[in-house]
Amino acid sequence: MVKIGILGLGTVGTGTAQILLDPIGRHHLLGKVEIAKVGVQSIDKPRNVQLAPETLTSDLDSIVSDPNIDIIVEVMGGIEPARSLILKAIAHGKHIVTANKALISRFGDEIYTAANQAGVYVMLEAAVGGGIPVIQPLKQSLSVNRINRVTGIINGTTNYILTRMTEEGGEFADILADAQALGYAEADPTADVDGLDAGDKIAILASLAFGDRIKREEVHCAGIRKVGATDIAYATKLGYVIKLLAIAERSPDASVAVRVHPTLLLKSHPLASVNGVFNAILVEGDPLGQVMLFGPGAGAGATASSVVSDIVVVIGAMLSKSSGDAMNPLMNCPHQKYATMSLLENLVGRFYVRFRTKDLPGTIGYIGTTFGNHHVSIESIVQTSVSKNGAEIVVITGEVTESNFQQALKAIEQLPAIQSIPAILNVVR
Amino acid sequence: MVKIGILGLGTVGTGTAQILLDPIGRHHLLGKVEIAKVGVQSIDKPRNVQLAPETLTSDLDSIVSDPNIDIIVEVMGGIEPARSLILKAIAHGKHIVTANKALISRFGDEIYTAANQAGVYVMLEAAVGGGIPVIQPLKQSLSVNRINRVTGIINGTTNYILTRMTEEGGEFADILADAQALGYAEADPTADVDGLDAGDKIAILASLAFGDRIKREEVHCAGIRKVGATDIAYATKLGYVIKLLAIAERSPDASVAVRVHPTLLLKSHPLASVNGVFNAILVEGDPLGQVMLFGPGAGAGATASSVVSDIVVVIGAMLSKSSGDAMNPLMNCPHQKYATMSLLENLVGRFYVRFRTKDLPGTIGYIGTTFGNHHVSIESIVQTSVSKNGAEIVVITGEVTESNFQQALKAIEQLPAIQSIPAILNVVR
Incomplete structure (x- = not known):
């Protein structure tokens, strides 16, 4: 059996455990997985998943150093203690599966350098686009193209708000309040509505698409607070919709621009009909042309699907590898330097x-x-x-x-x- | 260097060679690839790609048995001699990358059994959906879900014809003739317009989605010859479009139905706005929900992108594997039996x-x-x-x-x- 330690049992952690505990009819490798330890803040809290009581612990350090555990799943979010726990797990030779876009977009350099030295993988399919397979396609299938541009609707909260503003003609503040009441927006909506979450995600996508590291602070982020009903009405009249787009572009001089901003999008554009909490990522490259990946951008089930898919990919690599073998160059991080940003x-x-x-x-x-x-x-x-x-x-x-x-x-x-x-x-x- | 032998230098073969000969700005592993031999019918024919004359040969048997070659790329199409050449290449320990949906949907059983015995991979991303990454996501990321249904627009020719019929109100025969003149339909359009090509592809997708083999002859195929302008007009009036859908469904009793037929699709359905020669595949599963993968379904560049991505994936596996290691269970074919078909x-x-x-x-x-x-x-x-x-x-x-x-x-x-x-x-x- 492959032993998993899960850090965090919130929405995504619970969804992940639910899939792992119910493997019938799913990928056959899930039959080889055992949840060894789950790190939580409060052991007695009622949970939507049946775990043996002895797997729960509030001592997260003991999980990342447990010699029996092969893979650490970090779904606690935030920078600390997630960063320190991941680095410690890597030092103990464990593979990492994470959904933490804020962490990877800021400390990816440190984490991947440590992982490459330790010969372990850091997987992050769940960090961008919820259940949409986008990280692996960008690292593998699509990477044989010269990618010029990645354009994403990669924040469900803002897309939900903009979709409702377009359909109802309402103003931002009213619909945000309603979205908060309905659970589509958080009590503190800053990371979503100011474009910061989308900024984390497009920084990650850009680094995969262009093969260089991106400094998170060089990603220009503008949110949707200032988008008014007036502008949405003008956009509609002119044949456009307004979307919060995250755009990573490579110029002919090989410099890179990475931005998040509300954008008028022609109604015939493939991303224009992506509504509500759905996400989509459009990848443009040579000789491929345009490929679009569409699906649920958030939610326990969708994000857990990506977390578990990373677990399966790591197990596949573990089972086909002797201890002395090199890492799979399609699964580790080959970035050597930071991208030159366009002026x-x-x-x-x-x-x-x-x-x-x-x-x-x-x-x-x-x-x-x-x-x-x-x-x-x-x-x-x-x-x-x-x-x-x-x-x-x-x-x-x-x-x-x-x-x-x-x-x-x-x-x-x-x-x-x-x-x-x-x-x-x-x-x- | 990893040495490649290419069987066939038609549209896809030429596109593949063009990418391999021009690796700058693409995946770094392409720097390790050398085209060792290319099998063609006529050596002297003018080509759109610059290959050293000594790489071209009309002796295809000599390529699949060449001890220097690591990977055989089969882009000649058709059942024979492709089948015999692939089996011979497998017997010589070579990995296979193929775009041949007709062959794999009919002889996948024989070919994958031989490949598993020989410890080599048979990759087929280019067989379905042109440049769209769909085979690898179905085998890996999406496979942790219980997949209930895969619905595809996976034949560009029929989608082009139906799109024009919808936009222009014309009849099938006239638009087919025009599509043939423009190069969007072949002189013998049978495989496309009768749904046989889509049938090959959905058989492959169904076997990946449901984890069992599918007998190609059990896939029910109806084409678009009988779709009239009258029905398209009624569909439009009622809020639908007509598309040639390929559908693979798993019933609650675990039996499977795999079909291709012209279908009225509600205009709000994610596949309804997939027009012209574009393809898209909608995958529905638990707990994921709906994911749609959209892109160019054919064309030299798009299909070659998928062929070369398979080459890169095989190289990644080769570089991280010692000779005695097991195959990666995410890259070989785990199917043990044929699916039970629904009544x-x-x-x-x-x-x-x-x-x-x-x-x-x-x-x-x-x-x-x-x-x-x-x-x-x-x-x-x-x-x-x-x-x-x-x-x-x-x-x-x-x-x-x-x-x-x-x-x-x-x-x-x-x-x-x-x-x-x-x-x-x-x-x-």
């Missing part, structure tokens, strides 16, 4: 801008001319009267560099007719 | 039926009552006058057993008002 001002993209203006004749002409003077082409421009004295002008640009766009915007701000610029969003077609 | 009459599903009737009062009532007498519930029923004396009545049923539905249909055929039943199609919501 923001060189990035090319499309933008949506909403201007509040005085209702003066010629304002559209002024705006159009000023964009043109800064080499910013315009895809569409719409003017709406909103009051006796005011109007709104919405512009979607063509493909422009970030620096040209920002310079144009500065110049337009000086125009006497411009009152304010309530919204600037990226656009993907 | 057709017990299957539960929904149906679309189009009746040609005389324009007599009470006909809808007769049809409704007769269905009801046979426990067939009706979801929607629509009557259209089509001429002075004739009408069409279209029925979509609720979930019913195949046998109840067939008995109801027999009884309805006896009604004097019924002239003919031009179309019966399955329905998936």
